[in-house]
Each structure stands twice: as C-alpha cells, then as structure tokens.
Amino acid sequence: xxxxxxxxxxxxxxxxxxxxxxxxxxxxxxQEESSKTADxxxxxxxxxxxxxxxxxKLLQQTIRDFEKxxxxxxxxxxxxxxxxxxxxxxxxxxxxxxxxFYLDAFEAPGLMEAxxxxxxxxxxxxxxxxxxxxxxxxxxxxxxxxxxxxxxxYSTLALFYNKEMLEEAGVEVPKTWNELQEAAKKLTxxxxxxxxxxxxxxxxxxxxxxxxxxxxxxxxxxxxxxEVSEGLQSILDMRLNDKSAAQPNEVGADSGIEMxxxxxxxxxxxxxxxxxxxxxxxxxxxxxxxxxxxxxxxNTMAFxxxxxxxxxxxxxEAAWRLIEYLTGKEGMKTWTSKGYALPTRKSxxxxxxxxxxxxxxxxxxxxxxxTVWQDGPYLPIAQTNFNxxxxxxxxxxxxxxEALKKAQKQANKEILIxx
Amino acid sequence: MKKERKKYTLYEIGQGYTFMLPAIFVLAVFIIAPxxxxxxxxxxxxxxxxxxxxxxxxxxxxxxxxxxDRAKIALWNTIKYVVIVVPAxxxxxxxxxxxxxxxxxxxxxFRIVYFLPTLTSSxxxxxxxxxxxxxxxxxxxxxxxxxxPGYNWLGDPNVALPAIMIMNIWSTAPFFMTIxxxxxxxxxxxxxxxxxxxxxxxxxxxxxVTVPQLKPVTSFVVIMGLIGTFQLxxxxxxxxxxxxxxxxxxxxxxxxxxxxxxxxxxxMGYAAAMALVLAIVILIATLLQRKxxxxxxxx
Numbered sequence: 001x002x003x004x005x006x007x008x009x010x011x012x013x014x015x016x017x018x019x020x021x022x023x024x025x026x027x028x029x030x031q032e033e034s035s036k037t038a039d040x041x042x043x044x045x046x047x048x049x050x051x052x053x054x055x056x057k058l059l060q061q062t063i064r065d066f067e068k069x070x071x072x073x074x075x076x077x078x079x080x081x082x083x084x085x086x087x088x089x090x091x092x093x094x095x096x097x098x099x100x101f102y103l104d105a106f107e108a109p110g111l112m113e114a115x116x117x118x119x120x121x122x123x124x125x126x127x128x129x130x131x132x133x134x135x136x137x138x139x140x141x142x143x144x145x146x147x148x149x150x151x152x153x154y155s156t157l158a159l160f161y162n163k164e165m166l167e168e169a170g171v172e173v174p175k176t177w178n179e180l181q182e183a184a185k186k187l188t189x190x191x192x193x194x195x196x197x198x199x200x201x202x203x204x205x206x207x208x209x210x211x212x213x214x215x216x217x218x219x220x221x222x223x224x225x226x227e228v229s230e231g232l233q234s235i236l237d238m239r240l241n242d243k244s245a246a247q248p249n250e251v252g253a254d255s256g257i258e259m260x261x262x263x264x265x266x267x268x269x270x271x272x273x274x275x276x277x278x279x280x281x282x283x284x285x286x287x288x289x290x291x292x293x294x295x296x297x298x299n300t301m302a303f304x305x306x307x308x309x310x311x312x313x314x315x316x317e318a319a320w321r322l323i324e325y326l327t328g329k330e331g332m333k334t335w336t337s338k339g340y341a342l343p344t345r346k347s348x349x350x351x352x353x354x355x356x357x358x359x360x361x362x363x364x365x366x367x368x369x370x371t372v373w374q375d376g377p378y379l380p381i382a383q384t385n386f387n388x389x390x391x392x393x394x395x396x397x398x399x400x401x402e403a404l405k406k407a408q409k410q411a412n413k414e415i416l417i418x419x
Numbered sequence: 420m421k422k423e424r425k426k427y428t429l430y431e432i433g434q435g436y437t438f439m440l441p442a443i444f445v446l447a448v449f450i451i452a453p454x455x456x457x458x459x460x461x462x463x464x465x466x467x468x469x470x471x472x473x474x475x476x477x478x479x480x481x482x483x484x485x486x487x488d489r490a491k492i493a494l495w496n497t498i499k500y501v502v503i504v505v506p507a508x509x510x511x512x513x514x515x516x517x518x519x520x521x522x523x524x525x526x527x528x529f530r531i532v533y534f535l536p537t538l539t540s541s542x543x544x545x546x547x548x549x550x551x552x553x554x555x556x557x558x559x560x561x562x563x564x565x566x567x568p569g570y571n572w573l574g575d576p577n578v579a580l581p582a583i584m585i586m587n588i589w590s591t592a593p594f595f596m597t598i599x600x601x602x603x604x605x606x607x608x609x610x611x612x613x614x615x616x617x618x619x620x621x622x623x624x625x626x627x628v629t630v631p632q633l634k635p636v637t638s639f640v641v642i643m644g645l646i647g648t649f650q651l652x653x654x655x656x657x658x659x660x661x662x663x664x665x666x667x668x669x670x671x672x673x674x675x676x677x678x679x680x681x682x683x684x685x686x687m688g689y690a691a692a693m694a695l696v697l698a699i700v701i702l703i704a705t706l707l708q709r710k711x712x713x714x715x716x717x718x
Contacts, residue, residue, distance in 0.1 A: 083661070086681045093467040110684050114469035249574035252554030381683060384662060385489075392576060392666040410488050417483055418685040 041074045042318045047088070047098035050079045052276065055340050062334045066325045073318045092116050092310070099313040100322050103149055105140035105304045106202075110377040112143040118309040119146040123320040128328065132345045137304045140372045149306030150327035153341030155271035156366030157203070157300045159293060160257075163286045165192065165266040173290045177234060180267070180293040184244035187266035191251075194244040196265030197235055198256045199394040201386045203269060203301065206371045207231050210295040216375040221382040221411035224404040231295075232390075232400060240396050247394070261285055271303065272342055272363050289362040302370035304344065342367075378415045385411040460691035467687055480692035490693065492667045493675040494700075496580060500651055500671065501704075504584050504591075505644040511592040512640065513633070516599035517625065534597060536590040545657040548586045549573065573658070576668035583654050583669060591647065595640045602636040603629070638712045642705050649701045652677065672697050 046063070050056065063075045078098055080087045085107055091097040092111075103111060111117055124130060124147075130138070133151060141149035159180075161173055169187050174180040184194025201208070201215070208215050213227030222228075238245035246265070253259040257274040260267075261282035269292060278285060292300040307323045309316065325331045329348055336343040336352060339360060343349045354360045375382075389407035393400040436443075461481075464474040484490055519530055536544065551557040552572035559569030572582045606629065614624050630637075652673040655663065663670030663678070672693065680690035 089468060089681065089684070093471070111468070114466070114684060116469045247574065249554060250571055252556070377684070384678075384682075387662065388664055388667050391664065395575070397576070397666075406488075413483070413487060414489075414683070414686075417480075417679075417689050418683060 045098035047101040149308035151344040154304035158362040224408040465687040512595035576666040
C-alpha cells in the first residue's frame, strides 16, 4: 500500500507527463523558423502564386542571379497554390507571412490601410530610379505619400481577334466601340459568337466609367447611376438584342481566352497572359491584337502586381535588397525577357522592345492611358455584388439599372459592416 | 450506492481525470475554447490584420444581420436545399437499403458499388460533376439524346443550385443507406412472419413493419442529414469558385460566413455572429424534428 504522499507524487508525475506530452504534440504544429542557414547566410522567404513552368524558371533564374550577387542572403521561394489572398491574410494575422510577397493592386489599399506593410521610401537609394516606373502603376502602391511596393509587371487589356473569321466575314478590325458592335453582329454565325465577354467588373470597369459615371465614390459603391448603366448598356445590347455576345460558360469554356482559342468567339478583350496560353494550348489559331476600341477616347484596364515587404519581417535590410533587385532594371529585365509579363520600367520596356512586338504592341500602348484595376479598400466588396447582379442583367433576368441598384445597396451595407 | 460514492478518494479522482486528461485537453483546445471565442467575437467588431483589435459593439452585428440581403438569400438557398435534399436522400437511402436487403443475387457487389460515391472526396466529386455539367458535357449530351433541351448548369442561376442538390443526394444517400442496412438486419424475422400470417402483401409489410421498425434510425438519419445539409459549403464553394454565384444562386450560409470571415478584412465579428445564428437555426430544426418524431411514436 503506497502512502498518501507517494500517491500524490505519482499522480502529479503522471499529470505532468501527460500535459507535457500533449503540449509537445501541439508545439509540433507551430514552426520555429530558423533565420540563419547552416552556412550562416540570412534566409528570407518570398511568397507568390504559381505560374506556368516557363515563368517559374524565369523567376528562379532571377533569384539565382540575386543570390550570386548577394552571397550572404538565401531566398526561399514559397508558392501559394490557391486562394492566395485568404492564405496571405491568415498568415499575416498569425505572424507567419513571408518577408517579401506578391500583392495585386486590387487588394493593395486594404493591406496598406491595415498597416501590415513596410513603407519602402526610406530604403530607396538614388540609383534605384523611381521615376523610371510607369506612374499609374507605381501610384497603385502608394498611400498617404508613402510607397509600399514596387510593381513587378503588368498587363493591360487589348482586343484579340481571329484573323480568319474577320477575313471571311469581310470585317475590318474595329477602331471604335460602335464598329465593334457592328463587327460582332457580322461575325456571329454557326455557333460562333462575335464577341466573348467576361461579365465581371474587373473587365468592364473602364466601360462602366466611360460615360462619366463612377463605380466608387468616397469608398462607397456608386455604380447604380444613370451614367454607369449607359456605359455598360452596349454589352447587354450585344448579348440580348444582337445575340452577338456570350460568356464563356455558355459555350462550355472556362475563360474568355479558352472560348477564343476554341473558335467559339471571334473577338475577346484579354491581356498579356493570353499570348503564351494560346501558343501552348491553341498553337494553330491565327490571331491579331489591337488596342481596345474607343468609346469617345482611348481606354482599357491595367492589372499590376507588386513586391511588398512584411512589416513584421525580421530581415528588412535583406528583404529590401531582394525587392530592389527584382524590381530593379537588371532583375526586371530577366523576369520579363520572354514576354510572359510586361515590364513596369520604361527603360526595360524600351530595351526589350515590346512596343514594336506585333502581338504585344497593342498591350504596351494601353499602359499610357489605362485605368488601373484598383479603387480603394472596398472595391473587392463592390466587385462581388456587382458581378452577382450584373450577371442576371446580362442573362436578361432583370433590367440593368435595377440590378445595379440592388448590388449597390447590398455593397454599401457590407461596407458599413466593415467600418 | 450513496455510501460508495463517498468512497472516491482524491487518488481515484486524480487517476480518473489523468486518464481523461488528453481527451479533455484536446476538447478544450479545439472545441470548447473556439466556441467561446466565437461567441466573444460575435459581439465585437474585429480587425485581426495589423495587430488584433476588438471593439465591443453589443448586438450591432446581429441587428445588421437582420438587414443583410445576401444573408437572407443565403438562408433561403440553404433552406431550399435542406427541404429538398434531406427527404430525398433519406428516401433514396431507405429504398437502396431495402433493395439490398431483399436477398437478390450480387448483393455484395451492389453494396460496394452503391457505397463508392461516399468514399470519394467531395472536392473530387464536385470537380467530376462540373465536367459532366459543362455545356458540352455528359449530362447535356444525355438529355439531348432523349430529345430534351440542355441547360447551362454552371452558369444559369435557375439551375445551379438544383445541380448541386442532385450531386449531393447521389453522393450522401449511400452513407445513410449503410445505416439503414444495418438497422434492417436487426428487424426480427418473426415480425415479418406474423405479418405474413395476417395476410400482408409486400408493400404492406414494408409500410407497416419495416418503416415503423426503422423509426429511431430514420430519426438519426434525418438529424444527421439536417446538420450536414445546413452546413453545405465545399460543393458550392468549388462550384462557384468561392463567389456563391451565378447571381448568388449557390450562396449558402456557411459560404457567406467564410466570405465575411476571410475575404473581407474587418468582418470577422460579423461572420462569428452569423455562425452563431446558424448554430441556433440548426438547433431549432433538430428540436422540431425530434418533437415531431416523438409525437408520432405516442400514437
């Protein structure tokens, strides 16, 4: 028979053992990042979404060049395969986000306001040459006079047209939006639509604002105005009256460019990403690109992504050196050399000569007048509601103005929850 | 008995709790604490990004929830989904189980075949169905072969939710079928013999013997079905690429909670409030179901 004291002791010991065991199980989940590698180099993590194999190779090449020039730094490239922003936000909250990561201009205002990004102005040296960046693209990552990121590349939208179909129908490449509507009518036949549309705000934003309307005003949705619906009306006319436009899933495609590649649409508005995609997936298609047909004046969308620094980074100096290299003249030249992405630096663009490229020329030309896909921290909310309601108007289930009013009301309610 | 109870010594209590400790620890960390935290969050405006900030708002989140049109749409979609899927999958499960229990040839083979959909991951299943639902996909081709018009299953707001319903009934019914099958084999033959002697035909035996005997199992199947369907998320998430589209037609309550929690930046508290309301709705639905099934047993 053990005495009381011994029993208590044993009980305590087993209690301790079990607790420690459970705790050690749990701590196995949390990772303690070692900041130095075995050979004493500083390790920094770079997060981004995945690209196609060629893009990945180009990025790895750029990183290797950087490591050669900075032997004291090792870059760990981490790919977030899906739901990039959700994963990134979760990691930022949990304090496990990378030192340097990609950020889309569209999502940038939210993160810049939340104060999780490191302002980069104090690191910038004279020879980095900030003036060299296309101004609207750099401005997308500036907030209250501070710069939080440097755009790594961009794309605008251009008109992609199927040369054979246009020739067959005897249609010239449209220069104005009215010409586009007429061309779409003539090109629509035998299950082919003249114009393939993605009924999404990201693609239609410049059209929505083309008649003087505003999608967002003072961080509130304001797209239910007469001007915005006038701007968008032509898309509905094509879909519902002329029957000359369709969205990809109406012909069993997943994206506008797949629809174009399959020969189900004669014209689409797409970006630089479409060029390598078509070369890989639909190499036989004969197509050309042109600047987006004008509505009064020239306009298009620009999408851009920057490298930004985590405010919680433990190696800010090293992280800056990486950003400096990747968005610098040399790194950007390697990264954009194959034309998978367009350079945001004027000097690099000039050197690589994409302005004279028969396919990319139209995309590059758009950069000077494009509207950057960004409009304050609540554009993502406005976008979700716009897309939902616009789709039903696009399908003819409700009048456009009514759809936009509903979307605006709901978007503003959601914005209010955020405030 | 009372005397015995007093006999528990500190030693025994300690021993008991020590044995339970790992379980208690896991429950506390992964279930109880998150529930309490969610309740705490639901009364606050929470900004997790950039150093967590909690701003007490009282019932503000719940008041806003009442006026949220998308929340109403999500609840309505979810209710439509529950009302159609739960009875359909329960009935289908019962019928499948009854046919498997009827002593036909190849019973084992069919048991495996029927059960396969349940073994498949729902994400994989959804992706396969999305191919079949494609405008040029298998289902539209089959409909065309028998002279019916095809649908834009993925893009038309009127058919997107039914498309998910069909998929889910097909994939979850077999799971409940196995539960029914086990219960069916527990019904004593003597009851059927007595019914036979009374002159009952096949349908009468099924309706007056099998179905009442299965009542407790049916109750379980319906409750599990209710809970499962109210929490519909992955299928509509994959179907709509996380948007709940086309035109909010596949937006479910859990998907909306996810959007508020992770897509928007400052609405974690609001999402928690919505989750709490969903929990209450499921609780009420379950209690109603239990009340009705109890009333029937009294007859």
